[in-house]
Amino acid sequence: MAKKRNIIVGQSGGPTAVINSSLAGVYKTAKERGFCKVYGMLHGIQGFMDEQYIDLSTQIHSDLDIELLKRTPSAFLGSCRFKLPEIHEDAEIYEKIFQILDKLEIEAFIYIGGNDSMDTIKKLSDYAIVKGHDQKFLGVPKTIDNDLALTDHTPGFGSAAKYIATSTKEIIRDALGLTYNDKEAITVLEVMGRNAGWLTGAAALARTEDCEGPDAIYLPEVVFDIDKFLKTTKDLLKKKESVVIAVSEGIKLADGRYVCELSGGADYVDAFGHKQLQGTAAYLAGFLGAETGCKTRSIEFSTLQRSASHMASRVDVDEAFMVGGAAVKAADEGDSGKMVVIDRVSDDPYQSAAGIYDVHRIANHEKTVPRSWLNEEGNYVTEEFINYIEPLIHGNYEPFMVNGLPRHLVLKK
Amino acid sequence: MAKKRNIIVGQSGGPTAVINSSLAGVYKTAKERGFCKVYGMLHGIQGFMDEQYIDLSTQIHSDLDIELLKRTPSAFLGSCRFKLPEIHEDAEIYEKIFQILDKLEIEAFIYIGGNDSMDTIKKLSDYAIVKGHDQKFLGVPKTIDNDLALTDHTPGFGSAAKYIATSTKEIIRDALGLTYNDKEAITVLEVMGRNAGWLTGAAALARTEDCEGPDAIYLPEVVFDIDKFLKTTKDLLKKKESVVIAVSEGIKLADGRYVCELSGGADYVDAFGHKQLQGTAAYLAGFLGAETGCKTRSIEFSTLQRSASHMASRVDVDEAFMVGGAAVKAADEGDSGKMVVIDRVSDDPYQSAAGIYDVHRIANHEKTVPRSWLNEEGNYVTEEFINYIEPLIHGNYEPFMVNGLPRHLVLKK
Numbered sequence: 001m002a003k004k005r006n007i008i009v010g011q012s013g014g015p016t017a018v019i020n021s022s023l024a025g026v027y028k029t030a031k032e033r034g035f036c037k038v039y040g041m042l043h044g045i046q047g048f049m050d051e052q053y054i055d056l057s058t059q060i061h062s063d064l065d066i067e068l069l070k071r072t073p074s075a076f077l078g079s080c081r082f083k084l085p086e087i088h089e090d091a092e093i094y095e096k097i098f099q100i101l102d103k104l105e106i107e108a109f110i111y112i113g114g115n116d117s118m119d120t121i122k123k124l125s126d127y128a129i130v131k132g133h134d135q136k137f138l139g140v141p142k143t144i145d146n147d148l149a150l151t152d153h154t155p156g157f158g159s160a161a162k163y164i165a166t167s168t169k170e171i172i173r174d175a176l177g178l179t180y181n182d183k184e185a186i187t188v189l190e191v192m193g194r195n196a197g198w199l200t201g202a203a204a205l206a207r208t209e210d211c212e213g214p215d216a217i218y219l220p221e222v223v224f225d226i227d228k229f230l231k232t233t234k235d236l237l238k239k240k241e242s243v244v245i246a247v248s249e250g251i252k253l254a255d256g257r258y259v260c261e262l263s264g265g266a267d268y269v270d271a272f273g274h275k276q277l278q279g280t281a282a283y284l285a286g287f288l289g290a291e292t293g294c295k296t297r298s299i300e301f302s303t304l305q306r307s308a309s310h311m312a313s314r315v316d317v318d319e320a321f322m323v324g325g326a327a328v329k330a331a332d333e334g335d336s337g338k339m340v341v342i343d344r345v346s347d348d349p350y351q352s353a354a355g356i357y358d359v360h361r362i363a364n365h366e367k368t369v370p371r372s373w374l375n376e377e378g379n380y381v382t383e384e385f386i387n388y389i390e391p392l393i394h395g396n397y398e399p400f401m402v403n404g405l406p407r408h409l410v411l412k413k
Numbered sequence: 414m415a416k417k418r419n420i421i422v423g424q425s426g427g428p429t430a431v432i433n434s435s436l437a438g439v440y441k442t443a444k445e446r447g448f449c450k451v452y453g454m455l456h457g458i459q460g461f462m463d464e465q466y467i468d469l470s471t472q473i474h475s476d477l478d479i480e481l482l483k484r485t486p487s488a489f490l491g492s493c494r495f496k497l498p499e500i501h502e503d504a505e506i507y508e509k510i511f512q513i514l515d516k517l518e519i520e521a522f523i524y525i526g527g528n529d530s531m532d533t534i535k536k537l538s539d540y541a542i543v544k545g546h547d548q549k550f551l552g553v554p555k556t557i558d559n560d561l562a563l564t565d566h567t568p569g570f571g572s573a574a575k576y577i578a579t580s581t582k583e584i585i586r587d588a589l590g591l592t593y594n595d596k597e598a599i600t601v602l603e604v605m606g607r608n609a610g611w612l613t614g615a616a617a618l619a620r621t622e623d624c625e626g627p628d629a630i631y632l633p634e635v636v637f638d639i640d641k642f643l644k645t646t647k648d649l650l651k652k653k654e655s656v657v658i659a660v661s662e663g664i665k666l667a668d669g670r671y672v673c674e675l676s677g678g679a680d681y682v683d684a685f686g687h688k689q690l691q692g693t694a695a696y697l698a699g700f701l702g703a704e705t706g707c708k709t710r711s712i713e714f715s716t717l718q719r720s721a722s723h724m725a726s727r728v729d730v731d732e733a734f735m736v737g738g739a740a741v742k743a744a745d746e747g748d749s750g751k752m753v754v755i756d757r758v759s760d761d762p763y764q765s766a767a768g769i770y771d772v773h774r775i776a777n778h779e780k781t782v783p784r785s786w787l788n789e790e791g792n793y794v795t796e797e798f799i800n801y802i803e804p805l806i807h808g809n810y811e812p813f814m815v816n817g818l819p820r821h822l823v824l825k826k
Contacts, residue, residue, distance in 0.1 A: 074586035074589065074591075075591075079590045162818070166818055170717065170720040170721055174487045177424075177487035178488075180460060297715075300715075303587045306587065390817070404575055405621060406582065408582070409623070
């Protein structure tokens with residue numbers, strides 16, 4: 001009897017609005033290419049090691065379910081933040097993983113995630129080569145942060161950018177409507193982004209024919225100078241009644257401290273040793289209120305920016321689906337230790353295609369916004385930056401509305 | 414020469430996603446009923462007293478513009494928070510207002526707002542009667558808070574409820590995807606509502622076939638007992654890995670202090686003497702983190718819940734338009750000192766119609782959630798509550814998308 005051709009897919013790291021569209025792409029392409037079973041690991045590699053997995057055909061019964069899955073935020077299979085040890089540190093973990101893979105007759109292992117997840121793909125494919133296992137390991141990029149190298153951009157970024165730009169437009173209008181005469185007001189928006197300012201820069205998309213956009217934008221790529229920040233804001237207040245400023249949660253002072261640390265927040269450290277950042281906008285709004293006497297307000301987009309699938313971009317959902325499918329195709333054709341990427345084929349009209357790169361070239365490199373895509377003062381993004389991200393927010397995937405609310409596909413255990 | 418039949422309309426108080434749909438209803442109906450000029454006061458009665466107004470026909474050129482206006486958040490004309498003095502306190506202000514009204518040959522004055530705005534309608538119509546002026550004064554209800562008496566519900570509430578329920582669903586999924594095994598997590602959502610918990614209760618709409626909904630809901634109508642709150646949360650953590658709790662910004666302790674005051678926040682008082690509330694969820698998340706050792710997160714829906722017109726409810730937009738038009742009709746037929754209300758004609762299928770009430774019966778009465786629409790423990794709403802609000806979130810008004818973002822109609826000065 002020929003060996004079964006099974007495939008397993010997992011999701012890892014912080015979710016996005018379109019991470020399940022990649023899952024849908026994996027499932028559909030695997031079925032089309034004749035794979036037998038398509039397993040889903042629950043809570044990524046962490047759940048997998050506890051032998052937590054499901055047969056996806058028990059969850060997805062129709063093309064309607066696939067469309068629902070594409071419109072479902074968060075990780076359908078559950079996610080994890082788990083870093084595999086180095087192979088020489090703990091070989092047992094690897095042996096256990098490959099025992100389970102063998103038991104399930106897995107031919108291909110697809111992992112949807114960000115930088116940390118590509119590290120998992122790298123280690124597993126290295127181990128397979130060293131030990132002579134023939135499973136294929138493929139990575140599918142996913143992160144709202146857009147900080148993965150070699151791919152033009154990451155699935156999840158476009159939808160988060162669209163949500164941020166839409167909400168920024170709505171907030172700017174809200175603030176404008178409420179300011180009259182000498183009652184200036186300042187709104188500080190806090191956007192996700194530890195080291196890369198792509199998402200914060202996306203607030204600039206709100207600058208359209210019908211909206212002035214935010215007045216200043218501060219990314220973590222530039223050292224944050226609070227005196228210059230105050231001066232810029234005071235200058236803006238001379239010209240406008242309502243000033244709206246977007247800041248990244250990750251902006252840092254010259255001495256290396258995060259701005260949010262000034263308020264005494266930030267004491268949580270996650271499994272990867274990252275500080276949890278929160279409170280940057282609240283701190284700066286308080287600071288500006290005290291210094292200018294204006295009414296100030298802070299707004300954190302918080303997890304809504306990664307889970308608002310009701311505002312997903314069509315380009316983003318479709319590309320997420322495409323890279324999921326491309327990973328299956330690559331594995332089926334014998335590739336391993338690689339990540340699928342998105343190549344920009346054309347700017348106008350915007351066109352993209354799936355490419356593929358050796359995961360050793362990708363893992364743990366963070367792609368930040370080039371300094372040349374910020375203005376000289378470091379408080380706004382340039383036209384080039386905007387031209388780069390603008391096509392990524394185009395088109396909608398209307399939610400399937402049931403009784404007035406978006407319907408999602410949920411795991412039945 | 415016959416006296417000109419002009420009309421003026423203004424917007425006041427905190428905006429909603431559909432306050433401009435009422436403005437569109439006023440404009441369209443005024444034109445249909447043969448009014449000459451339709452003026453818009455800029456920044457409500459405050460701007461009006463500074464003679465800040467526009468001819469709306471310079472802004473609205475087509476039915477497309479009317480549709481755009483219905484999809485535009487915040488107050489198109491600008492809003493204000495201005496309380497007219499009692500007539501006996503400052504008659505000069507009233508004389509000035511009526512001078513301007515006479516100069517502009519105004520027959521009807523329409524004011525779109527909440528409790529405080531209905532107070533303005535009451536005073537102006539009282540003054541007109543006492544002094545023998547023949548202008549008509551009509552109020553159009555508007556508030557996301559749903560705290561106006563006599564109307565079944567308020568325009569703006571349904572869209573805010575839809576946004577809150579949608580975002581709550583998305584946040585619950587996000588949190589679920591990230592919790593695995595003994596890593597419990599708590600999310601505390603902060604919803605607007607000073608004294609009335611209608612909006613916070615709307616989070617319960619997230620309880621659908623595909624979502625468990627929030628696990629507990631705390632409204633300002635019930636005294637907040639932090640010990641019971643902790644016990645309830647600990648009990649929930651025994652059963653679930655991800656606990657999501659919705660709290661109103663206005664919840665208060667038995668001694669009358671707002672919960673957010675415990676963190677030392679809340680020091681801003683607005684023109685109406687209301688404390689500005691913020692930080693309730695952040696305080697409670699910190700408290701629960703310290704008491705349970707769980708990872709906690711707080712999310713404030715902030716101004717997004719009143720400005721997210723991209724998630725507006727069709728029922729709400731249409732009703733807002735209806736009450737705007739009904740106010741013009743009432744004024745044209747000789748009514749004054751009245752507010753248009755929404756009467757619920759039928760529950761299933763849901764149907765509503767415009768009614769009208771004497772504004773003296775309405776002003777400054779806050780409608781809160783009946784105690785019987787909360788469970789005994791005071792930590793969830795009942796089926797009756799849900800049946801009341803559910804029809805109000807039905808249907809969509811798709812935004813007009815231009816280059817990937819919702820387009821709004823903006824004032825050209």
